[in-house]
Amino acid sequence: MRTTSHLDGCARRSPTQQRGLERVSKVLAAAVEEFAAAGYEAVTMEAIARRAKSPIGSLYQFFPNKQAIARTLRARQIEHIAALWTALGQDPECRSIDCFVARFMNVMAAFVAGHPAFLPLLDAPPSTLPPGARDRLRGLLAELLSVLEPRPSPVARRQCAIVILGVNKALMGLYAEASARDRTWIKKDYGTLLRSYLSAHVRTSTKKTRRA
Numbered sequence: 567m568r569t570t571s572h573l574d575g576c577a578r579r580s581p582t583q584q585r586g587l588e589r590v591s592k593v594l595a596a597a598v599e600e601f602a603a604a605g606y607e608a609v610t611m612e613a614i615a616r617r618a619k620s621p622i623g624s625l626y627q628f629f630p631n632k633q634a635i636a637r638t639l640r641a642r643q644i645e646h647i648a649a650l651w652t653a654l655g656q657d658p659e660c661r662s663i664d665c666f667v668a669r670f671m672n673v674m675a676a677f678v679a680g681h682p683a684f685l686p687l688l689d690a691p692p693s694t695l696p697p698g699a700r701d702r703l704r705g706l707l708a709e710l711l712s713v714l715e716p717r718p719s720p721v722a723r724r725q726c727a728i729v730i731l732g733v734n735k736a737l738m739g740l741y742a743e744a745s746a747r748d749r750t751w752i753k754k755d756y757g758t759l760l761r762s763y764l765s766a767h768v769r770t771s772t773k774k775t776r777r778a
Contacts (some may be wrong), residue, residue: 590628593618594642597635602682606636606690636687636694643684644699650677651710661715663768667760671753678738685742688735704728711764718768726767733759 596618600609611632615622629635650673654660660669678684687694707727711718718726737756744752 586628589620589624593620593625593628594635594639596620597632597639598681598683601636601639601686605686606694611635633691633694636690637696639683640687640690640694640699641696643681643687644696644703646681647677647703648706651706655710655713661713663714663761663764666714667757667764671757671760674734674738675741675753678742685739688739700731703731707731714764714768716768722767726764729763730760 593614597609597614600614600617604613609632611625611629612622614632614635615625618625625635629638654669654673657669660666704724704727707730708720708723711723711726733756737752741749741752741756
C-alpha cells in the first residue's frame with residue numbers, strides 16, 4: 567500500500583521513480599527560495615523553473631500552476647508543525663503554562679527560521695491551503711493544550727487554539743520582519759501576552775468545570 571504524501575491532492579501527478587522524485591524535490595526547493603525572496607504574488611512558474619535550472623515543461627508535468635506548488639509546500643509545512651507539536655506534547659516537563667509558553671514559542675520561532683517560505687505563503691490565496699488545514703491545525707493545537715495543568719476543558723482548548731493561531735500568525739510575521747534587536751522584545755511581549763491569556767482562560771474553564 568502506498569503511503570500518503572504531501573503531494574496527494576496538490577500535484578498533477580505524484581512521481582513514482584527516483585528520478586521523478588528528485589525533479590520534484592528540486593522544483594520545490596527552488597519554489598521555497600522564490601517565495602521567500604519575492605513573495606507569493608510576484609513569483610511565476612518561469613522564475614521557479616529558472617531557479618531550479620529545469621525546463622518549464624518539467625514543472626507543468628507535475629504541477630499545473632504555482633497555486634499547486636504553494637499548496638504542496640503548505641501541506642508539507644503542516645506535517646512538520648504536526649510533528650513538532652506532537653513532540654512538544656510528549657515532553658513530561660511541559661505541563662505548566664510558563665514552561666509550555668516558553669517551549670511553544672521556541673518551537674515556532676525555530677520552525678519559521680527553518681521554513682523561509684512559511685510567512686510569505688501566509689499571504690497566499692485560500693486556495694493554496696490543503697483542504698481542512700485550518701481545522702486540522704486548530705484540532706492539533708487544542709489537543710496539545712490538553713497537557714496543561716490544570717487541564718482546560720475541550721471547549722476552552724478549542725477557543726484558545728483559535729485565538730492563539732490568529733495571534734501567532736500576526737506575531738510570527740512581525741518577528742520575521744524585525745531586526746535581531748527588536749526580536750528580543752517582540753518575543754518577550756508575545757510570551758507575556760500568551761501566558762496571560764492562557765492563565766485567564768485555563769483558570770476560568772477549570773472553575774466552570776468544577777462548579778458543574
